[in-house]
Amino acid sequence: MSAICKPAPVSEAANPDQALFDAELTPHRSLSPRGFLILMTSVCAISFAGGLAFWLSGAWPVIGFLGADVLLIYLAFKINYRRGRLVERLHLTHDKLTVSRVWPGGRSASWEFQPTWLQVICDTPERNQGTVNAVADNPLILRSHGRNLAIGSFLTQQERSEVAAALRQALVRAQRPCRPA
Incomplete structure (x- = not known):
């Protein structure tokens, strides 16, 4: 699988800088x-x-x-x-979600989102009597404050859905208040 997701467990005395979700997305190459x-x-x-x-x-x-x-x-x-050397990294803490992208040529970019306002949009293809409609690929989009960022364009639809579900769960954990020790 191309997506490596590592949801981190949240303890009772969670550190606000603790990673709640850390995923590295890379394109799959089946030929060694x-x-x-x-x-x-x-x-x-x-x-x-x-x-x-x-x-x-x-x-x-x-x-x-x-x-x-x-x-x-x-x-x-x-x-x-x-x-295939493209890398996208998602790093979520209580305060922010950082998305970093490194292109094969070495150029990189980074985006930050507030977890409270972040929407994870990943529509699954509609099923019509056992067949998939014409819209086969739906992008995984992060949306906040009028900004959209498509991520994981190289992933399969199933992998995008899995990443979206894991990120949504981590966002729910991020929105819980931190309890001091």
């Missing part, structure tokens, strides 16, 4: 580096065999196109793996 190596080796072998067959039959220009195919497949996977 070893699997990528095996896949690219297979693609190269098939292209080489096809290119050799075309070269022997006198159609040698086809070899260039097969080489271009291998290069394009390699570049597509590299772009996909680079985008």
Whole structure:
């Protein structure tokens, strides 16, 4: 699963700076580096065999196109793996929810929300006689004071729903008053 959620237990004498919810969201990549190596080796072998067959039959220009195919497949996977380094972190305390996002290029941004006014919006797709309607993906949105922030766009709908439910539970805990020791 791409989302790592760690709801923290709240003790009777809760510290206002104690983390009530801490989640790191990352895109899922099912193909391991070893699997990528095996896949690219297979693609190269098939292209080489096809290119050799075309070269022997006198159609040698086809070899260039097969080489271009291998290069394009390699570049597509590299772009996909680079985008997989996106990280979103949600950190909730009694005072604030901090959302930090680090893009693959290293650029980062951070947003802060007050837990009291925060709405977590994640509509599930409507079911129509066992089939999902045309709207298959609904974003997970944090809304407060007229500001909206979509998070977890790379997660599946089920993962977004799970993160939303866990965050809502943590927000309920955050709205409980702190009891001094």
